Amino acid sequence: MIVVFEAHATEEQIQNVTAKVKALGLEVHRSDGVDHTVLGVVGDRKRIADIRQFAFLPGVRDVIPVSSPYKLASREFHPEDSVVFIKDAAVGGPEVVMIAGPCAVESEAQIETVARAVAESGARLLRGGAYKPRTSPYAFQGLGEPGLALLRQAADRHGLGVVTEVMTIEQIPIVARYADALQVGARNMQNFPLLVELGRCGKPVMLKRGMSATIEEWLMSAEYILSSGNANVILCERGIRTFETATRNTLDLSAVPVIKHLSHLPIVVDPSHGVGDRRLVPAMARAAVAAGADGVMVEVHPDPDNALSDGPQALLPEEFTALMNRCRIIATTLGRKIAKGA
Ligand code: PEP
Ligand code: MN
Numbered sequence: 181m182i183v184v185f186e187a188h189a190t191e192e193q194i195q196n197v198t199a200k201v202k203a204l205g206l207e208v209h210r211s212d213g214v215d216h217t218v219l220g221v222v223g224d225r226k227r228i229a230d231i232r233q234f235a236f237l238p239g240v241r242d243v244i245p246v247s248s249p250y251k252l253a254s255r256e257f258h259p260e261d262s263v264v265f266i267k268d269a270a271v272g273g274p275e276v277v278m279i280a281g282p283c284a285v286e287s288e289a290q291i292e293t294v295a296r297a298v299a300e301s302g303a304r305l306l307r308g309g310a311y312k313p314r315t316s317p318y319a320f321q322g323l324g325e326p327g328l329a330l331l332r333q334a335a336d337r338h339g340l341g342v343v344t345e346v347m348t349i350e351q352i353p354i355v356a357r358y359a360d361a362l363q364v365g366a367r368n369m370q371n372f373p374l375l376v377e378l379g380r381c382g383k384p385v386m387l388k389r390g391m392s393a394t395i396e397e398w399l400m401s402a403e404y405i406l407s408s409g410n411a412n413v414i415l416c417e418r419g420i421r422t423f424e425t426a427t428r429n430t431l432d433l434s435a436v437p438v439i440k441h442l443s444h445l446p447i448v449v450d451p452s453h454g455v456g457d458r459r460l461v462p463a464m465a466r467a468a469v470a471a472g473a474d475g476v477m478v479e480v481h482p483d484p485d486n487a488l489s490d491g492p493q494a495l496l497p498e499e500f501t502a503l504m505n506r507c508r509i510i511a512t513t514l515g516r517k518i519a520k521g522a
Pocket of ligand 1: 365
């Protein structure tokens with residue numbers, strides 16, 4: 181249930197309702213919006229005999245039953261779009277935040293070349309895995325902490341924020357030390373103990389959609405992070421498995437308007453993993469901006485043919501620049517913006 185207060189409700193009235201809800205053994209999450217304060221009440225709904233008992237309390241404007249299994253991720257709880265800051269990039273605001281970098285950090289020269297190029301083209305955040313979830317145990321698994329350090333240093337030299345994947349609970353402290361946002365990979369979307377711990381990590385989390393997850397399951401995973409105390413969650417659509425084999429995955433761009441309807445959380449699109457083929461990435465990046473994505477994440481590599489992972493889908497830096505210029509036209513046309521870069 182969600183309790184919406186009158187615009188002029190006093191702090192005392194809000195505290196009074198909060199105390200009554202807590203007395204029932206339920207948890208309260210508060211959101212102070214522009215016009216109204218809203219309480220999200222979560223827990224066993226059987227504890228509330230009749231939600232109307234709250235509707236008549238002083239200061240309360242409305243009590244809304246929430247039928248969706250996610251509450252804190254729902255639009256009802258937070259009617260305005262949430263804005264999540266990654267370093268100084270506001271994801272979910274008027275800017276379409278561009279995130280770029282290699283699949284994996286491989287060397288200082290590689291990450292420096294990419295960081296310089298993508299910063300010049302207007303990317304705000306540098307991506308790159310130091311801990312890689314690979315299908316084969318014999319494939320390159322990432323550089324680990326030295327990779328995180330190279331990523332951080334390259335980002336700092338070019339004024340970029342850092343987004344990088346965390347695969348296990350044990351890795352959270354070390355990844356949080358170097359990164360501005362922690363990425364949960366598609367394969368970990370339903371690693372619930374990891375999500376709970378990320379709720380306590382103090383950094384924004386970018387939650388990728390599982391390759392066979394429904395949108396509702398994805399939002400339930402976001403709910404794990406939110407209900408564990410972290411309001412800074414960004415969703416990332418990266419393609420789902422279907423019967424189609426022409427592309428690596430099927431990039432579900434309809435997820436963008438669906439998420440915008442159901443949730444207040446920002447959503448970013450990753451066309452690189454979505455299609456798996458660099459020739460198809462620019463078109464889907466443009467489509468993502470047109471669909472209303474709050475950001476686009478693209479894999480870029482200076483030498484894709486020799487990349488240690490995901491070479492076929494990596495753009496060359498100059499191809500990324502062209503993509504940025506065309507996405508910027510679409511963003512501007514729609515009343516949004518994409519940073520210009522150096
Ligand atoms: C990645 O971003 O490099 C990655 C491993 O993505 P996903 O989890 O979406 O496969
Ligand atoms: Mn990759």
